[in-house]
Amino acid sequence: MTDRPVIGIFGAGKVGTALARLLVAAGYEVRIAGSPRQTALDLLVSVVAPGAIVTSPEELVAAADVIIVAVPFGKGPTVPWPRFDGKIVVDAMNYWPPIDGRIAEVEADSRSTSELNQARNPAARLVKSLNHLGYHEMEDDSLPPGAALRRALAVVGDDADARAVIARVIDDLGFDPVDGGALAHGRELEPGHPAFGRELSAAELGVLLTPAATRAA
Ligand SMILES: NC(=O)c1ccc[n+]([C@@H]2O[C@H](COP(=O)([O-])OP(=O)(O)OC[C@H]3O[C@@H](n4cnc5c(N)ncnc54)[C@H](OP(=O)(O)O)[C@@H]3O)[C@@H](O)[C@H]2O)c1
Secondary structure, eight states, rough: SSSSSSEEEEEEEEEHEEEEEEEHTTTTTTTEEOOTTTSSSHHHHHHTTTTTTEEHHHHHHHHEEEEEEESSSGGGGGGGGGGGGEEEEEEOOOOOHHHHHHOHHHHHHHHHHHHHHHHHHHSSEEEEEEOSSOHHHHHHOOOTTOOOOOOEEEESSSHHHHHHHHHHHHHHHHHHEEEEEEEGGGGGGGGTTTTTOOOOOHHHHHHTTHHHHHHHH
């Protein structure tokens, strides 16, 4: 991997295109793959995320050092997880019943949704991040390094090197990265949990990602 990883994004919806815009602006090479149902994706991307390159899923996986999965959680199985061996994969998805419908197996499972996604390919270097702010806030709340009141975003995952790579990407996107440790801590970033959707500093978010601190609060 060179200094700046090539980023591939699955999902050219609200989150995928917002991230593509920000990443291109930050100097990253960005590949993006949409759903087979989307037509004229080249035209759409040239307008909403100029500079990002529309590719097939196969080309995206081959070219990308980092893959961001930004499709509806319920469509997660349609992403080619078996091809993600060794790739750093960012799970930006949330299980959201109004969109995904109620999925009984997910609700009965004590694992975080990112652990469920990790189980789709244990050889992927899965990181959960970018899921706990609104797509519109990705641009609105982005601030340069050192800015006062910079918003924090968490990075959790079982591969410390992968977390470090994504922390650098988060910083380049205009947010303070907070290393939240193991992927299981992703539970604290899911809808309904205190960190979800809140504008927090790095110190405030760090407390919420520390299970003992959360219990003591
Ligand atoms: N909206 C937010 O503010 C926000 C913020 C953070 C995280 N998230 C999470 O991010 C994910 C995406 O949210 P969104 O709001 O961007 O949804 P969205 O606007 O509906 O966009 C998702 C896109 O992914 C496409 N897609 C489905 N399967 C695909 C596949 N296998 N390969 C490539 N593209 C595929 C969908 O196409 P089809 O319609 O044809 O299926 C749709 O165009 C969700 O899991 C959501 O919970 C959302």
